Amino acid sequence: MIDNLVYNLFLSKLTPLAYKQFFDLVEPKSSILDIGVGNGLMLKTLHKRVKELELTIHGVDLSEKYLKQCRKLIKKYDLTKQMRVENLDFLAADFGETKYDIVFFSQSFPLIDDKAGALEKAKAILAPGGKMIFCQTMQSDHAPVMEFIKPKLKYVSTIDFGRVTYETAYEKLLADAKLKESARHHLLKVNKDAEAMLIVVEG
Numbered sequence: 663m664i665d666n667l668v669y670n671l672f673l674s675k676l677t678p679l680a681y682k683q684f685f686d687l688v689e690p691k692s693s694i695l696d697i698g699v700g701n702g703l704m705l706k707t708l709h710k711r712v713k714e715l716e717l718t719i720h721g722v723d724l725s726e727k728y729l730k731q732c733r734k735l736i737k738k739y740d741l742t743k744q745m746r747v748e749n750l751d752f753l754a755a756d757f758g759e760t761k762y763d764i765v766f767f768s769q770s771f772p773l774i775d776d777k778a779g780a781l782e783k784a785k786a787i788l789a790p791g792g793k794m795i796f797c798q799t800m801q802s803d804h805a806p807v808m809e810f811i812k813p814k815l816k817y818v819s820t821i822d823f824g825r826v827t828y829e830t831a832y833e834k835l836l837a838d839a840k841l842k843e844s845a846r847h848h849l850l851k852v853n854k855d856a857e858a859m860l861i862v863v864e865g
């Protein structure tokens with residue numbers, strides 16, 4: 663309960679903004695794999711948009727506790743035909759023959775240790791013409807304070823925000839996975855002090 667409260671405080675600004683812009687980038691009727699779907703906070707403001715766009719969303723997350731909250735919202739907004747969530751580690755999950763139009767790392771990529779492996783896996787489950795989309799904060803300059811603080815946020819918030827992502831390291835990962843050429847960056851202004859990026863990559 664308290665965990666969920668703190669989670670909502672941290673992500674209450676960025677999450678609705680990020681998903682709103684994300685939904686503006688996807689085609690109607692897309693099938694979406696949301697990696698790190700969390701507690702489904704975005705549904706509170708965007709449930710109508712999910713219906714309007716006739717999206718199919720498969721959410722996966724390591725935390726059953728957050729998924730419990732998410733399932734409640736799916737039910738509350740009558741989205742059980744369009745959205746389902748599972749307690750899975752993306753890296754270990756077997757998606758069988760399923761392919762997705764969109765693979766969305768919704769602030770989960772910085773938490774994944776094997777990032778190169780995650781990119782390969784995401785590529786393999788993309789439908790032809792599909793896209794990978796990332797939402798995350800990104801540092802262009804050396805940020806020692808953030809480097810120190812970010813991994814420790816999980817101790818005060820119970821949400822793991824992973825480590826600082828530097829643009830250069832991220833660009834190298836995309837280049838190594840042969841995805842850099844098609845990457846398009848969209849800035850997300852959260853407030854005057856905070857911004858994040860939505861990065862769209864053609865698979």
Ligand SMILES: C[S@@+](CC[C@H](N)C(=O)[O-])C[C@H]1O[C@@H](n2cnc3c(N)ncnc32)[C@H](O)[C@@H]1O
Pocket residue numbers: 673677697698699700701703722723724725728750751752753768769770773774821822823
């Ligand atoms: C910062 S939260 C973001 C939640 C939500 N997508 C949002 O934007 O508000 C990141 C989520 O990614 C999940 N996560 C981290 N690594 C994961 C993995 N390997 N597989 C699935 N979920 C993962 C965490 O459990 C956490 O709920």
